[in-house]
Amino acid sequence: MRLxxxxxxxxxxxINDTHVRDTPALQTVLDLTALFPSDxxxxxxxxxxxxxxxxxxxxxxxxxxxEPEPMTEGTWNMRAIAVLPAHQNSGAGTALxxxxxxxxxxxxxxxxxxxxxxxxxxAATRAFYRARGYAEQSRIRGFxxxxxxxxxxxxxxxxx
Numbered sequence: 001m002r003l004x005x006x007x008x009x010x011x012x013x014x015i016n017d018t019h020v021r022d023t024p025a026l027q028t029v030l031d032l033t034a035l036f037p038s039d040x041x042x043x044x045x046x047x048x049x050x051x052x053x054x055x056x057x058x059x060x061x062x063x064x065x066x067e068p069e070p071m072t073e074g075t076w077n078m079r080a081i082a083v084l085p086a087h088q089n090s091g092a093g094t095a096l097x098x099x100x101x102x103x104x105x106x107x108x109x110x111x112x113x114x115x116x117x118x119x120x121x122x123a124a125t126r127a128f129y130r131a132r133g134y135a136e137q138s139r140i141r142g143f144x145x146x147x148x149x150x151x152x153x154x155x156x157x158x159x160x
Contacts (some may be wrong), residue, residue, distance in 0.1 A: 013092055015099040018045060018052035018063055025060035035082045051103060055096050063088040064096045066104065066112065074110035079146070097132055105157050112157055118149030129153045
C-alpha cells in the first residue's frame, strides 16, 4: 500500500509496509529519537505479526507499528511511532498515523490505543495524538518509573 502525502517542504512522502531492508535506516531514526534501543529493532521486525509501516522521503524517515490487543474484539495498540528529528513537523507523523488507521479499518479494527508518558517533555507527543482525534482515557501514576505516568489515549476507528 502506498499513500502519497506532501509535506511543508513539498517533498512527497510515501508510506509502505516495512521491509527488513529498511532496518538500518530505522535504527538511525531510533538512535536519533531515543524511543527505544535500536538494537532491538531487527528482532522486532523479523517475523513479526504486527503491522509495520515506514515513511519514505528520499529514504526512510520514520515508522510506526501496531499489534492487536489479545482477548479483545478489534482493538489494536500502536506500540511505537518515530520520525527523524529533521523530518518532525513535516507531516510524516500524520501520514504514518493516517495510513495506520486506514489499514486497520480495512482489517476490521474498531479501536486504536496509544500509550505515552505523562512527563512534561512528552507534552508535544500527547498534543500530537489529541490533534489527530485521540482522547485521553486513563493515567496510571508511576507506571514507567516513579513520577512517570502512563497516559493511554484512544481513537475510535468506526468514525471514518
